[in-house]
Amino acid sequence: MRLLSRWQNSAGERVRIALRLKNLQFTYVPVSSLAPGEYNSLNPQGLLPALDVGGRIIAQSSAILDYLEETYPEPSLLPSEPITRAQARAFGALIASEMHAITVQRVRRFLQDELAVDETGVTRWVRNWMALGFEALEATLAQRTSQWPFCFGDEPGWADLHLVPQMSTARRLGCELAAYPLLLAVEDRCNRLDAFRLSQPEAQPDFLVP
Numbered sequence: 144m145r146l147l148s149r150w151q152n153s154a155g156e157r158v159r160i161a162l163r164l165k166n167l168q169f170t171y172v173p174v175s176s177l178a179p180g181e182y183n184s185l186n187p188q189g190l191l192p193a194l195d196v197g198g199r200i201i202a203q204s205s206a207i208l209d210y211l212e213e214t215y216p217e218p219s220l221l222p223s224e225p226i227t228r229a230q231a232r233a234f235g236a237l238i239a240s241e242m243h244a245i246t247v248q249r250v251r252r253f254l255q256d257e258l259a260v261d262e263t264g265v266t267r268w269v270r271n272w273m274a275l276g277f278e279a280l281e282a283t284l285a286q287r288t289s290q291w292p293f294c295f296g297d298e299p300g301w302a303d304l305h306l307v308p309q310m311s312t313a314r315r316l317g318c319e320l321a322a323y324p325l326l327l328a329v330e331d332r333c334n335r336l337d338a339f340r341l342s343q344p345e346a347q348p349d350f351l352v353p
């Protein structure tokens with residue numbers, strides 16, 4: 144498998160973590176190493192990441208995660224109990240759909256360049272959706288029936304691999320996270336593990352390549 148990504152690719156970081164949690168071999172391919180236009184010919188939407196499985200391309204991190212979970216079920220990224228499993232999926236969906244998707248660079252650029260929103264307005268946009276999301280995530284962890292060390296279990300999985308990249312992205316965009324102690328504690332536990340540390344932007348071979 145080849146993971147087409149770049150160092151600063153939050154959705155790609157989710158997949159990097161998942162591949163490592165499942166102990167799967169993969170080749171990390173920075174898009175900067177491809178010929179001009181090559182990535183878009185593989186993934187027409189042009190967003191990162193994409194997984195190349197024997198020459199067939201899977202786009203969208205959620206589809207890639209589903210593929211990995213279905214094809215390599217052990218170790219599972221999801222809790223075995225159905226309601227907890229659904230809660231873990233909901234936690235990830237909140238991050239991917241309600242936070243990440245509406246604050247990514249192309250959305251910020253559209254606000255700024257096409258709608259003439261000034262820097263203060265763009266910052267307000269980002270902080271609003273991030274804060275609403277993190278508040279809900281923190282409250283979700285507080286409501287759990289068990290206070291597991293990770294989001295939904297004794298091992299990290301689906302929810303955690305969505306959470307950790309989102310927290311570092313939020314920090315990079317100037318969001319204050321001190322109000323979320325449960326999230327911070329999970330993040331701290333995750334970042335002690337190789338699967339998470341080796342997947343961080345600064346650990347990628349193309350770190351800082353534009």
Ligand SMILES: N[C@@H](CCC(=O)N[C@@H](CS)C(=O)NCC(=O)O)C(=O)O
Binds near residue numbers: 153204205248
């Ligand atoms: N829903 C997509 C989101 C992908 C996405 O927005 N990726 C961003 C980076 S996190 C991207 O490709 N931005 C354009 C770029 O970096 O060139 C997924 O989960 O894969």
